[in-house]
Amino acid sequence: MSDSAYWQNIADHAKTENRPFFSLAPMEAVTNAIFRRVVARAAAPDVFFTEFTNAISVTHPKAKFTVQGRLYVAPEEAHMPVAQLWGNDGDAFARAAVVVKDLGYEAIDLNMGCPDATVIKNHGGSDLIRNFDSAAEVIASAKTAGLPVSVKTRLGYSRLDEWRDWLTFLFQQDISLLTIHLRTKKEMSRVPAHFELIDEIVKLRDEIAPNTLLQLNGDIENYQQGVQLAKDHPGVDGIMIGRGIFTSPFAFEKEPREHNIKELLGLLNYQLDLYDDFEKRFDTSRFPSLKRFFKIYVRNQRNAASLRNAMMETHTTDEVRKLLAESEFTD
Numbered sequence: 492m493s494d495s496a497y498w499q500n501i502a503d504h505a506k507t508e509n510r511p512f513f514s515l516a517p518m519e520a521v522t523n524a525i526f527r528r529v530v531a532r533a534a535a536p537d538v539f540f541t542e543f544t545n546a547i548s549v550t551h552p553k554a555k556f557t558v559q560g561r562l563y564v565a566p567e568e569a570h571m572p573v574a575q576l577w578g579n580d581g582d583a584f585a586r587a588a589v590v591v592k593d594l595g596y597e598a599i600d601l602n603m604g605c606p607d608a609t610v611i612k613n614h615g616g617s618d619l620i621r622n623f624d625s626a627a628e629v630i631a632s633a634k635t636a637g638l639p640v641s642v643k644t645r646l647g648y649s650r651l652d653e654w655r656d657w658l659t660f661l662f663q664q665d666i667s668l669l670t671i672h673l674r675t676k677k678e679m680s681r682v683p684a685h686f687e688l689i690d691e692i693v694k695l696r697d698e699i700a701p702n703t704l705l706q707l708n709g710d711i712e713n714y715q716q717g718v719q720l721a722k723d724h725p726g727v728d729g730i731m732i733g734r735g736i737f738t739s740p741f742a743f744e745k746e747p748r749e750h751n752i753k754e755l756l757g758l759l760n761y762q763l764d765l766y767d768d769f770e771k772r773f774d775t776s777r778f779p780s781l782k783r784f785f786k787i788y789v790r791n792q793r794n795a796a797s798l799r800n801a802m803m804e805t806h807t808t809d810e811v812r813k814l815l816a817e818s819e820f821t822d
Contacts (some may be wrong), residue, residue: 495639495667496702497598500539501730513743514538514670515731516708517575517600517643519607522778524565527572527764529758530736534714534744539572539731543602545615546578549587560773562594571595575643577602579614579625581632584607586638598667603644608675617676620648623660625778630664642733643667643708646685647675658692661702666746669696671708680734686720694727702729711735713742737787739767741780752792752820759788760815778806794819 503511515530517540525712531743540818544561564571574591576584576599588599603626605616619626635642642660642661647653653675661669675682677763689707696705711717717730735742741750742759766781784805789799798818805811 495598497639497769498667500643500716502704505537505729510718512537512706512729513704513714513717514540514729514731515736516731517541517543517573519734520783522572523560523769524563524568525762526784527568527771528765529762530740530743531569532761533740533758534742535569536732536743539568539570540600542571543575543577543605544587546576546587547580547583549576549590550583557604560769560775562596563769563773564595568668571597572625573598573600574640575600575602576633577605577610577615579619579622579630580731582656582668584629584816585635586752588633588638592636592638593612596597596638598639598641599636600641600643600668600670601629601633603629603642603661604672605675606645606679614743617645617648620644620653620657620676626660627664630666636804639667641670641674642666643670644670644675646688647677649675649677651675651678651685654688654692655695658695659699662696662703666703667705668729670708670729673707673709680709685712686724689720689724689727693724696725707730708733712738714745715747729739737783739789755788756815759784760812763811767808768775778808781808781814789820808813 501512513536515536519542522540522542530615542561544558557722562574574596575692576587580582581704591599602616603619607616610616630640640788647657674682693705696703707725708731709728711730711732712722712735721727721730730744762784785799785802798814801814802811
């Protein structure tokens, strides 16, 4: 049944607090075991997702070891994240679903919204919006391991008016949860999210698949905005925050307060420590990807720009620590 115990329990718990449930959007080179723990320390959402992982690579003899870091869950993480997979090969999804279940994952999310050109060239992500048969095969195959299956997608591929046919099709697939980024693939993030369609989408869900939970994504910066959006549009079950986490690691804080530079740099040092452990554990260096996080912690302070620019020229975590230790922001 689409009203799986996993997602329904999450939704029911949030309802006891008179709010939607919240999740951090799956993001490439962002939502790994390192950053999930950083966000959890700052202010945790109800649900985390992994980075998106190619379903074929999960079991491919030459690739399965390279994705271990993507699917790694640290022992101190309070809850298993949801494993997000992408691709268009049904057999690969069936095999991958078994592996992630054996790893202890309790739910699978299918990426049908990524606008990346390489992903689309390989017939994954948003390309599935143009290929209903492949999308149906992927969903059915992912279900074979017995885990609840959800989908994250966009309103359409190239035209906004595609949304009704595409979402109708997805609601007919008996999925546990549908997360919608309220833009088309073509729009990317260049236009405001289409909040004007929310009530129509809720009505469509209620008509076709009332047991499928509905989560919204796009232009939602923080917990307070998400709560208000759900109040304004009854029937919305969940709120997913993506880029808002780069504005503040405290985006999921229920009672917002001011956070000083010492707190922010404390989180950054924590992330640096976790990165070092991750690098040793998986014998892989992704230091350039670490630089995208610096703007989260060093901003809106006097001379922050010069420190951040210096950090962008570093090559190791020790170089970053040295800059922080010598900065005016450290006692």
